[in-house]
Amino acid sequence: MIGAEAKAVLSILLLSCSLRSLGILAGGEFSLPADRPSYRVDDQGRYEFVGALEISSDGALYIGSATALSRNWVLTAGHNIDLDDNGLVDQGLDIQFHLPRFGSYMASSFSIHPDFSGFGNPSIENDLSLIYFDDPLPELVFPSLGGGVSLGDVGTLVGFGRSGYGSYGYTTEASLTDRRFGFNVIDELDNLFRYDFDSPSSGSGLGNDLETIIGPGDSGGALLVSDSLVGVNTFTEGYGGRFGDYGGGVPLNGQWDWIQGVTGLTVPEPSSILLLMIGFAGVISYRRTLRRN
Known part of the structure; x- marks a missing residue:
């Protein structure tokens, strides 16, 4: 902490x-x-379920990483969708999830961990978020x-x-x-x-x-x-x-x-x-x- x-x-x-x-x-x-x-x-x-995040926020571009849990849900760090460290999803955020050999996929919505208040604000615990995709990801080995x-x-x-x-x-x-x-x-x-x-x-x-x-x-x-x-x-x-x-x-x-509650995954x-x-x-x-x- x-x-x-x-x-x-x-x-x-x-x-x-x-x-x-x-x-x-x-x-x-x-x-x-x-x-x-x-x-x-x-x-x-071997790790095809891990993809790159192309993050666009407030006119700047960033790269992060994320793990596909299913064809519709991806898990990543909370601070990847909260660049101003206030514990909330950034306004106007656009994210594409890039999977080498498969293509890129536009995120539809975001869910940040309820106990994450921003990176180092005051701690770095619970730094998690989930990303939902209306258009399903490819059939991967999850x-x-x-x-x-x-x-x-x-x-x-x-x-x-x-x-x-x-x-x-x-x-x-x-x-x-x-x-x-x-x-x-x-x-x-x-x-x-x-x-x-x-x-x-x-x-x-x-x-x-x-x-x-x-x-x-x-x-x-x-x-x-x-x-x-x-x-x-x-x-x-x-x-x-x-x-x-x-x-x-x-x-x-x-x-x-928390992950199961948000995603409905078994x-x-x-x-x-x-x-x-x-x-x-x-x-x-x-x-x-x-x-x-």
Whole structure:
């Protein structure tokens, strides 16, 4: 949680930059196993249910990420539809949901979490929103719903945000076309989840070609454990995509009743979802300076 007094001294990084280029951070440029931003692209469509949001608000364009729950409903970060941080859907908001290989789809309506009052206003909890589409999305392989994240889980992070190298940070812009993914271990869990971006030299991460952190434009993207959607990526803390930075977001453990109430979707009981989980463990440390992504 971040207090109002701390918010005044934070360097807040908007969820997106321009409409030009690439998401998820690669490892060290010269570390082994070899890694680079292009290696993290989901070119097989494994995570086809995660799309890019092209957000138009007050004459400006932004990029965010979101996860399709069904052919009519998409889940994303609350601050993707509340750019002025007052806890309300922005007036005159237009959003297109881009799904590589399928096309783009215009959003029809928006529902922001009732307990979200704006990013860092005074907290960053409950940073969630749902987007409805009158014209159905294509038939996708949607993620399993109803699951929750646990401390020590290895999560898959998916989004369309900025990328680069853990050695020195961002080297690309956000994109509507390049969906990236990587992995990290959940190190802290309460009303938010957090994980550290470990250097391969630390000996405590998942490896140079696996470990990652989100970047600007990844906000609203998926945190998955196996094929189960368990969280929404919303923020980073640190120096801009470098080793030692922290990332995190909103766990869905206690949010499924709200999601089901708004969407009408059938959400399985968590006990049945747990049978599908697959994971492995790691060790993490951290340092912080908060940003939204």
